[in-house]
Amino acid sequence: MPPLFPVTLALQAVACTLYVVAVAQPLLRSPLKVARLVLLLAVLSQVLDIGWLCLRGLHPGSSTREAVFFLSWLLVLAYPVLARRRAAPLIGALLLPMAMIMEIVVRLVPGGSDSGHVAHSQQLASVHIFCATIGTALFGLAAATSVVYLLSERHLKRRMLDAAQPRLPLQTLDDWNHQSIAFGLLSFTLTMVTGTYWLSIVLPRPGSLSMGAQIFTLIRQPQYALSFLTWLIFAGLLAGRRVLGLRGRRAAMWTLVGFGMAVSILGVYLLRDLRSSVP
Amino acid sequence: MSKLFVMGVSHRTAPLTLRESLAIPDSELQKRLTQASALCGEALLLSTCNRVELYGSLPDESAAVELRKVLLSGQPEAERYLYEKRGGDAIGHLFRVASSLDSLVVGEPQILGQLKQAYRAAQEAGTVGPVLGAFLPSAFAVAKRVRSETAIGENPASVASVAVQLAHQVFGSLHKQPVLLVGAGKMAELVARHLLAAEVHPLWIVNRTLSRAESLAAELGGEAHPFERLESLLARAAVVISSTGAREPVIRAELVSRVMKARRGRWLLLVDIAVPRDIEPQVGSLENVYLYDLDALQQVVSSGQAERQREAESAHRIVDEEIGRLLRRARSADVGPVIRALRASAHEVAQAEVARILPKLGPLGDKQKQLIAGLGSSIVNKLLHSPLSALRQQAEQADGAERTEELVESLVQLFSLDKQLAAPPEEAVDPSPKSPLGRGALDGKDLENSSS
Numbered sequence: 001m002p003p004l005f006p007v008t009l010a011l012q013a014v015a016c017t018l019y020v021v022a023v024a025q026p027l028l029r030s031p032l033k034v035a036r037l038v039l040l041l042a043v044l045s046q047v048l049d050i051g052w053l054c055l056r057g058l059h060p061g062s063s064t065r066e067a068v069f070f071l072s073w074l075l076v077l078a079y080p081v082l083a084r085r086r087a088a089p090l091i092g093a094l095l096l097p098m099a100m101i102m103e104i105v106v107r108l109v110p111g112g113s114d115s116g117h118v119a120h121s122q123q124l125a126s127v128h129i130f131c132a133t134i135g136t137a138l139f140g141l142a143a144a145t146s147v148v149y150l151l152s153e154r155h156l157k158r159r160m161l162d163a164a165q166p167r168l169p170l171q172t173l174d175d176w177n178h179q180s181i182a183f184g185l186l187s188f189t190l191t192m193v194t195g196t197y198w199l200s201i202v203l204p205r206p207g208s209l210s211m212g213a214q215i216f217t218l219i220r221q222p223q224y225a226l227s228f229l230t231w232l233i234f235a236g237l238l239a240g241r242r243v244l245g246l247r248g249r250r251a252a253m254w255t256l257v258g259f260g261m262a263v264s265i266l267g268v269y270l271l272r273d274l275r276s277s278v279p
Numbered sequence: 280m281s282k283l284f285v286m287g288v289s290h291r292t293a294p295l296t297l298r299e300s301l302a303i304p305d306s307e308l309q310k311r312l313t314q315a316s317a318l319c320g321e322a323l324l325l326s327t328c329n330r331v332e333l334y335g336s337l338p339d340e341s342a343a344v345e346l347r348k349v350l351l352s353g354q355p356e357a358e359r360y361l362y363e364k365r366g367g368d369a370i371g372h373l374f375r376v377a378s379s380l381d382s383l384v385v386g387e388p389q390i391l392g393q394l395k396q397a398y399r400a401a402q403e404a405g406t407v408g409p410v411l412g413a414f415l416p417s418a419f420a421v422a423k424r425v426r427s428e429t430a431i432g433e434n435p436a437s438v439a440s441v442a443v444q445l446a447h448q449v450f451g452s453l454h455k456q457p458v459l460l461v462g463a464g465k466m467a468e469l470v471a472r473h474l475l476a477a478e479v480h481p482l483w484i485v486n487r488t489l490s491r492a493e494s495l496a497a498e499l500g501g502e503a504h505p506f507e508r509l510e511s512l513l514a515r516a517a518v519v520i521s522s523t524g525a526r527e528p529v530i531r532a533e534l535v536s537r538v539m540k541a542r543r544g545r546w547l548l549l550v551d552i553a554v555p556r557d558i559e560p561q562v563g564s565l566e567n568v569y570l571y572d573l574d575a576l577q578q579v580v581s582s583g584q585a586e587r588q589r590e591a592e593s594a595h596r597i598v599d600e601e602i603g604r605l606l607r608r609a610r611s612a613d614v615g616p617v618i619r620a621l622r623a624s625a626h627e628v629a630q631a632e633v634a635r636i637l638p639k640l641g642p643l644g645d646k647q648k649q650l651i652a653g654l655g656s657s658i659v660n661k662l663l664h665s666p667l668s669a670l671r672q673q674a675e676q677a678d679g680a681e682r683t684e685e686l687v688e689s690l691v692q693l694f695s696l697d698k699q700l701a702a703p704p705e706e707a708v709d710p711s712p713k714s715p716l717g718r719g720a721l722d723g724k725d726l727e728n729s730s731s
Binding site: 029152156157159167168169170171172241244245246247248249250 | 427445447448449450451542543544545546563566567569571575578579
């Protein structure tokens, strides 16, 4: 376990609590200020841990476990970047628990290696995992803004205009959602490309297995099917926005579905690591 | 004694017609400021639709009579509506006015801007002196604190401001967001004016009678269009304000559904302020369409007003707290000269004793002389430290005015400090750079009653 892990977790818990307080008491400025400071300390503490892990060869591209740990760091970092102009404590209060759950889960799962058994494609695997991590982090950000969008939209539809709790405008939230998905999809597409290339290296040659058998082999492994579905959902969201004007509530719902898929891919990999670690 | 003084009429004391007749036109402002400041040394005139007030340095009785004439512009019958406050009461009044606690619509933001404008006008006219120069910035700071620590100004107080706030919650900035006015009624005009203040652009107006739309468009700087263009304008507008006199809905769900396809899902805020309603209620269930009718808007206004009243209580507490702080600062400033006089007197005695004893000690080096002189000062400082600290603490207590006064009087009598205290101000009075209020502006005693 990285040496500062408990410190990071404690700092994140404090920051999360302060964001919840800021959501409940929007007029109080101090919780937001303190939360920002605590969050930056958490980011720093976790990056030191990541550095410590890298020095031991456990860089984010080395295994799903380290990739998810890095992903959680990106999620925590995403909030101050996103909210640099406009405070959005609800997004902070959503992203932090998400990141904390990821960190706890990966520390409970024994570390496996995704690339160690294919030494010649080590670098490719690292790039693949790194791109997947960035993509998932951005989808996570999009999912958090989607939740806030759905809550705000519900309030407006139900005519619950509460001026004392100013919400982020729907258009701003939708723009954040769109931008996160656009960059996330770019990264995820790279993940798909590197993954496909990696598979072409590690799978048996066409001579030894028919094309149908190869596809069947792939489909039997849920992480590939889920990855493809995730990519389809987010690509569909972007295309739908451009062609059909798909935005707002429906876009937010599909974003949540897509992020659920992305998280389930990580879950599949982590379960695989867990099973492989059982003697 | 605090030298702030205010006299005037407001919505609390005088009817609208009288307030209108007393309003000071811009062209006359400088002349009146000069007249008033000639009578009381300093003057600031605040003239809004809800109040006409003169702030200045406390005048004597004959000057006060003349000031009434300046303010009431030769309408002696208005004198019975006039109020006058001085000292702590005047400070409390100023703070409440600046914080919008004395406004007709509590929490409305305009009054602070109007007060700042009045202050600028007085500065330009050269009628601001140490009293106004001390209290007006304090009032602005208190108003700022009230705004930032309470939600008094957050809840919209009118249908028009609710519409603007709704638009902000959907679109964020309204800069260059197109707005469509369906109908050219008074209410729609009012909402449009609020939206224009938020920099919406362009403003389209459709009306069954085109000439009416054209005259309103000319007044508001918008564009008039025939009613037949409603659908194409709906497809482009971000906010729609509808207030026709039609008996049947003019914007139906089918039309909006069609329009939303053309808009490719972009958000549409519809504000229906017509009675009977102009927009079919089913429109509100369409995706990315937000429909607010008059009932919904009124509901927001009512809850906003109740919320404002609740927030006003917190705001009053803040104002009282600030007055209390001012009071304590004033009392601390009051004990300052006594403390300095006592220390000076004690050090004088010590140095005299040192000077008397040194020749009797025989030949001494410079170091020994310095040590003996330092010993005298050190004994004085240590002896005075506890009682002077206690005096300062007493002065800083919220309800310590009377006791502080007793202690100060005792010290003056016991140590015969009258002579030191009577010295010129530059010797006896600390200008205290930390305090934003000069010594001439206030005195602790008269602030006592203001924090209620």
